[in-house]
Structure formats: structure tokens, C-alpha cells
Amino acid sequence: MPEPALRAVHVHPVKSVAGHGLDEAVVEPWGLAGDRRWMLVGPDGRCITQRRHPRLALAAAEPLPGGGVRVTAPGARPLTVEVPEPVGTTPVAVWRDKVEAVPADPAAGAWFSAHLGTEVRLVHLDDPAHRRPVNPKYARPGETVTFADGYPVLLTTTASLDALNSLIAQGDHADEGPLPMNRFRPNVVVDGTAPWAEDDWSRLRIGEVPFRVAKPCSRCVITTTDQRTAERGKEPLRTLARHRRFGDDMLFGQNLIPEGTGTIRLGDPVEIVG
Numbered sequence: 001m002p003e004p005a006l007r008a009v010h011v012h013p014v015k016s017v018a019g020h021g022l023d024e025a026v027v028e029p030w031g032l033a034g035d036r037r038w039m040l041v042g043p044d045g046r047c048i049t050q051r052r053h054p055r056l057a058l059a060a061a062e063p064l065p066g067g068g069v070r071v072t073a074p075g076a077r078p079l080t081v082e083v084p085e086p087v088g089t090t091p092v093a094v095w096r097d098k099v100e101a102v103p104a105d106p107a108a109g110a111w112f113s114a115h116l117g118t119e120v121r122l123v124h125l126d127d128p129a130h131r132r133p134v135n136p137k138y139a140r141p142g143e144t145v146t147f148a149d150g151y152p153v154l155l156t157t158t159a160s161l162d163a164l165n166s167l168i169a170q171g172d173h174a175d176e177g178p179l180p181m182n183r184f185r186p187n188v189v190v191d192g193t194a195p196w197a198e199d200d201w202s203r204l205r206i207g208e209v210p211f212r213v214a215k216p217c218s219r220c221v222i223t224t225t226d227q228r229t230a231e232r233g234k235e236p237l238r239t240l241a242r243h244r245r246f247g248d249d250m251l252f253g254q255n256l257i258p259e260g261t262g263t264i265r266l267g268d269p270v271e272i273v274g
Helices: 054-058 106-116 158-169 237-243
Strands: 005-011 020-022 024-028 038-041 060-063 069-072 079-081 090-094 097-103 121-124 153-157 188-191 203-206 209-218 249-258 262-265 270-272
Touching: 005 024, 005 262, 020 060, 038 090, 054 106, 069 106, 079 106, 106 121, 153 158, 153 209, 158 188, 158 237, 158 249, 209 262, 237 249
Parallel strands: 153 188
Antiparallel strands: 005 020, 005 188, 024 262, 038 121, 060 069, 069 079, 090 097, 097 121, 153 249, 203 209, 203 270, 209 249
């Protein structure tokens, strides 16, 4: 078997909007640079995601120098959104976490509202070093995260996806497979491992950057959403429930916390150190 290596790198500048593939990415203490620094919220300040709004999959966000984004969607004019001036914050909610964020230009909220058919606002995380701690059950004091669901970096492996797709092919909804990796919205994808090998990892190094495994990633309905069409099916949750259920959680991938900073690049060796 070949040595593990970094196969793909993705950032998702706007939470729950289509991601963007990169050849390299800077690892910051709270995740990959530019990843999930923007988020949509409803009038109540709670996060808006594909869980209830699968049409978000049809919108895409490209990171721009300086932290801005260029958003696109079918039938809509592209819009460039600059990082807002930090003149004041507004409270928003990422699941159970209350976070202070900076409102973006109202034109951005209007653009996304037109795309979704419901009123939303776009907000920006101006100070990821201090705004949102990682769950202390799995983190050390001072470790923070952006608007990601809970942890700085999500890792998946191609071998585990291949194994999952083999199981889907044997099930009641085989016509839905094979599924692409974008269903799982990872930041880093690793080649050259055995299926599910990541279940046993506790520490690893990608290139020169060390990471700690915080916990496995529990999957939700977003994984059943075709990221090209926004249509929903039964897989992979049906198969994960049969083969990868641990308690109440259906697991695929591992949540990582950086233990250093630096740049990771496609092809970098991935060393399992614990």
C-alpha cells in the first residue's frame, strides 16, 4: 500500500455554501485560512444551513485576497463581498454557541435572500482567536474555531469513501451511489490508507503541520443532499446507520485540531504519529 498523502484540500468560505478546492492552504490555530469565516443567519440570528435550506448547495463562494468572497449561483449575478469594517458586532448562534460577528453589507443578505426565498443576513467572524471556544470536552484552554459545526478541520479518507460506496451498492438504495466526497464537505482528504484506519488515529502530521484528533464526525442530513442539484435521497445515512452507528451517532471522518501552523500542500505526506 502506498504511504498516506494529502489528496485534496477544500475551504468553505461561507458556512453550508459550496466549497472551493485549493492546491495549498495555510493552517491557522482555528482551521484553514478562509474556512467558514462567513455565515448566513435568519432574523433570529440563528445559523442557516443546508439542513433546512438545501438550495445553499447551489451557491458557491470563492475566497478572495484579504478575506472577501465572490459568491455565485445559477440565475444570479456574481457578487463580491468585502470584509466589513469592525465597527460593531451582533450576536449570532451556531447551534448552542453564542458568537459575536460583524454584519456584512446588506446587499449580500439580499443576494442570498433572493436565492433562498427567505430572509437571511450574512455575517463575518472578525476575530477567530477569541470569539468561539472549541467544546472544552475535546479541547485545551484557548483553542477556538470559526463558524464550522464544532471543530477546526475535518478529515476524510478516500479508502473509507470507497468502502462506504461498496456498502451502499449492496443496499436498498444502490442507485444513489457511488457518492462523491463533496457530500461530506471535508477540509482535507487523505489517500493511501486502509478503510476506516482513521478511527484509530490520535495524532498526525500533514507535511510539517501537526494535528490532534478531537473526535469522530457525526453525520447529518446534509450528506443526503446532492451538492450539484440540491435534491435529497436516503444515502449515505441509511448505510451509515447500519454499519457505522456508534450510539446515536453515524460516523464518517475525523475532526482535527491544529497543534501548529504552516502551509499544507497537495501531495504532502501524512504521518500517523499516534
